[in-house]
């Protein structure tokens with residue numbers, strides 16, 4: 001049953017993907033200064049957070065594993081990560097924890113990409129021992145814990161019990177043996193949530209905002225009866241989350257609804273240390289194959305550097321000093337939350 005669900009997620013996420021859809025990243029614009037430009041040769045994409053260094057501020061976010069078909073997708077994603085040098089996360093490894101015969105569909109992420117930065121992924125019900133098993137299987141450099149209460153609620157077979165998540169995260173932080181990154185799956189992390197995560201000793205909060213892949217809609221599409229009413233519009237976008245939690249003092253990653261290189265630069269300018277992409281890359285992989293995704297990511301990295309050149313930002317951290325303008329729904333959100 002898990003294998004069927006994993007195949008459904010891939011199919012429905014790809015069907016849902018429309019690269020030209022507007023989202024709140026559009027509410028972030030840069031003030032153009034015609035004399036601010038620098039030489040692209042002086043731009044470095046390297047980023048750092050919590051003592052960890054990455055060559056690029058872009059990563060492939062958690063997607064899949066757990067069935068034969070999704071194991072093939074993981075093989076392709078791992079090859080893409082190896083060839084482009086981008087860090088990559090595994091999809092949820094619950095399937096492996098329940099059924100070790102699925103191990104190969106995840107392990108391929110390490111076998112094909114022996115030297116890359118790889119993140120294991122578990123849910124917030126996992127015990128520290130299970131988290132450690134997931135990390136060990138992948139020889140992972142970090143562990144993602146995903147928070148997906150909205151998805152679980154819409155899923156007929158989903159979880160209905162979330163109270164223990166905080167305590168579980170603390171246990172995992174204690175016992176995982178690698179840095180722990182906590183992520184949403186497309187509904188965003190509020191400032192209050194990021195504060196809790198900081199107190200729990202988490203290394204990074206990946207805001208996983210609204211505006212891209214919508215798991216409420218995906219799970220609604222899998223229901224045989226009874227539509228859920230709250231599939232659209234729930235949660236906060238990645239730009240809103242970054243603005244909301246900018247002063248918490250925990251490194252932030254931006255993800256959810258990233259469509260093109262300008263969105264990556266916007267996320268970095270709003271203070272993210274790195275930007276994650278799932279649906280946009282999955283769609284390219286499924287439609288056009290791993291070669292096309294390698295070309296896409298290589299092009300994105302070049303264009304991120306070009307935009308930084310025009311903005312006069314030598315490093316991703318420099319982007320946070322660029323002047324951005326906030327408008328539309330994002331400005332309303334800032335006003336409501338008392339953000340200057």
Ligand code: FNR
Nearest residue numbers: 013061062063091092146185212213256257278279
């Ligand atoms: C996901 N995502 C996800 N996240 C997670 O932590 N564990 C998982 O198993 C999955 N599975 C999954 C499957 C598929 C097919 C997709 C497209 C996505 C969520 C993903 O990591 C990300 O948080 C959201 O998709 C929002 O980012 P995008 O897709 O808008 O870039």
